[in-house]
Amino acid sequence: MTEGAGNGAAAIRVEEVSHQYLPARGRPVLALDRVSLEVREREFLALLGPSGCGKSTLLYLIGGFLPIGAGRIEVGGRAVTEPGPDRGIVFQHFALFPWKTVRENVMYGLAKQGLAKDEQARRAQEFIDLVKLTGFEDSYPAQLSGGMKQRAALARTLAIDPQILLMDEPFGALDAQTRILMQEELLSIWQRRRKTVVFVTHDVQEAVYLAERVAVMSARPGRIKEIVDCRFSLSGPALFKSPEFVERVDHVWNLVRGEAIAAQGGSA
Amino acid sequence: MTATLWRYTPLFLIFALWEAGTRLGIISKWALPTFSSVVAAWFSLMEGGELFYHAAASLMRGMAGLGLAIVVGTTLGVLMAWVKPVRVIFNPIVQLFYPMPKSALIPIMILWLGLGHASKIVLIFLGCMLPVTISAFNGARGVEPVLIWSARSLGATRSAVLREIILPAAMPEILAGIRTALALSFVLLVSSELVIAREGLGYLIGWLGDGGVYTSMFAVVLTVAGLGFVADRLYLALMKRMLAWRE
Numbered sequence: 001m002t003e004g005a006g007n008g009a010a011a012i013r014v015e016e017v018s019h020q021y022l023p024a025r026g027r028p029v030l031a032l033d034r035v036s037l038e039v040r041e042r043e044f045l046a047l048l049g050p051s052g053c054g055k056s057t058l059l060y061l062i063g064g065f066l067p068i069g070a071g072r073i074e075v076g077g078r079a080v081t082e083p084g085p086d087r088g089i090v091f092q093h094f095a096l097f098p099w100k101t102v103r104e105n106v107m108y109g110l111a112k113q114g115l116a117k118d119e120q121a122r123r124a125q126e127f128i129d130l131v132k133l134t135g136f137e138d139s140y141p142a143q144l145s146g147g148m149k150q151r152a153a154l155a156r157t158l159a160i161d162p163q164i165l166l167m168d169e170p171f172g173a174l175d176a177q178t179r180i181l182m183q184e185e186l187l188s189i190w191q192r193r194r195k196t197v198v199f200v201t202h203d204v205q206e207a208v209y210l211a212e213r214v215a216v217m218s219a220r221p222g223r224i225k226e227i228v229d230c231r232f233s234l235s236g237p238a239l240f241k242s243p244e245f246v247e248r249v250d251h252v253w254n255l256v257r258g259e260a261i262a263a264q265g266g267s268a
Numbered sequence: 269m270t271a272t273l274w275r276y277t278p279l280f281l282i283f284a285l286w287e288a289g290t291r292l293g294i295i296s297k298w299a300l301p302t303f304s305s306v307v308a309a310w311f312s313l314m315e316g317g318e319l320f321y322h323a324a325a326s327l328m329r330g331m332a333g334l335g336l337a338i339v340v341g342t343t344l345g346v347l348m349a350w351v352k353p354v355r356v357i358f359n360p361i362v363q364l365f366y367p368m369p370k371s372a373l374i375p376i377m378i379l380w381l382g383l384g385h386a387s388k389i390v391l392i393f394l395g396c397m398l399p400v401t402i403s404a405f406n407g408a409r410g411v412e413p414v415l416i417w418s419a420r421s422l423g424a425t426r427s428a429v430l431r432e433i434i435l436p437a438a439m440p441e442i443l444a445g446i447r448t449a450l451a452l453s454f455v456l457l458v459s460s461e462l463v464i465a466r467e468g469l470g471y472l473i474g475w476l477g478d479g480g481v482y483t484s485m486f487a488v489v490l491t492v493a494g495l496g497f498v499a500d501r502l503y504l505a506l507m508k509r510m511l512a513w514r515e
Contacts (some may be wrong), residue, residue: 085421095415
């Protein structure tokens with residue numbers, strides 16, 4: 001295993017976790033098969049794999065949204081049994097509350113923390129400014145573009161200051177330009193407010209660019225195939241052209257390609 | 269305003285045809301009194317205060333029954349969707365009673381609750397509750413799991429999620445169900461008052477019909493139709509306001 005990033009302590013520990021799901025018809029499907037993984041504190045880790053490899057399922061298990069069938073997941077030394085504000089989540093399709101304005105969405109989690117109304121409003125504004133949505137506080141999600149919706153969702157999650165940020169293909173529904181802008185912004189936010197990030201994606205370049213370590217998963221049933229160190233001396237757009245980045249993308253791509261072919265080949 | 273008037277031109281045309289047909293003797297005046305005589309009867313009923321008295325009684329019953337149906341139906345539907353024991357107990361009951369014509373309950377309600385307000389209010393409550401329950405159930409079941417998960421990870425408890433996430437997310441379907449219930453409440457109200465009552469618009473229609481005062485009877489029938497129409501338009505406007513976030 002590659003040397004990990006962060007300060008060494010485990011923020012998330014996944015031990016021998018398996019997960020089955022029952023399709024509407026047919027036999028149970030094994031989505032995850034005895035997966036073990038450690039995510040260190042303040043580390044940015046990407047979970048990469050072909051569609052259907054169970055990477056989102058693993059994220060939902062860490063989030064406490066799905067029951068853990070077999071194995072154990074610990075966050076901060078405590079077993080995960082249900083969702084909690086220590087683990088913020090950002091979904092691919094934003095999951096904003098459509099009947100609430102941007103401000104009300106961001107204030108929802110703050111109200112749950114028991115903050116006074118004016119303190120809620122002050123903090124909400126701070127995070128709306130942080131994701132550059134100033135001026136759209138009173139818009140409803142339906143009035144925003146995809147990129148703006150994802151900024152709002154990010155502000156809502158960051159506002160409650162979770163130690164861990166779970167991201168489920170957060171930029172997957174955005175167009176290419178917006179996606180690159182959002183990646184830049186996520187990195188700059190992460191550099192300012194270091195959090196443990198688990199970032200699910202099927203985009204090799206995105207994973208290698210954003211993450212410190214990339215955990216490549218095998219096709220169903222999902223396992224961790226290899227963990228690749230992706231820290232570079234360069235940063236920013238120059239990184240994309242550097243030989244070490246290109247070489248690393250190539251390496252990860254080769255790992256994923258075999259799995260993508262296996263997934264396509266209908267081994268299930 | 270003028271646009272609205274133009275939209276209802278076909279209605280004015282019907283009234284004009286009605287007036288012309290009865291005046292020219294194409295339609296027998298025993299079958300249908302002239303429109304103008306019905307309008308005149310309406311004004312004299314209003315002046316005498318009878319129409320107002322009976323309309324108030326009917327509206328009070330309708331609002332009480334429908335209001336109860338909305339509160340109980342929404343609560344039951346949302347709970348059925350997300351609390352399994354509630355679903356197991358109430359699902360077969362709802363399925364059994366939903367297709368049943370509620371007017372069949374009129375004699376039973378009168379037997380149990382008498383001729384006054386209670387029998388009508390309970391009938392409307394029972395009849396209107398099920399469409400609201402079913403729409404709330406479907407709306408609540410259809411809530412995207414990611415909305416619930418987001419709320420939970422923002423620190424909401426399970427019961428807070430029911431009230432603050434599932435209920436508003438299901439609101440479009442609940443409001444559509446209430447519109448159906450609103451129309452149904454008028455049907456049940458007038459038919460139960462027609463069968464047996466001591467006041468109310470349905471009672472007034474029956475009483476005037478039995479007495480052969482057809483112009484007045486038609487005036488009350490038109491009043492019921494008008495009230496139903498106004499209630500529906502007001503409700504639609506309210507619904508549009510409540511769902512403004514949908515764009």
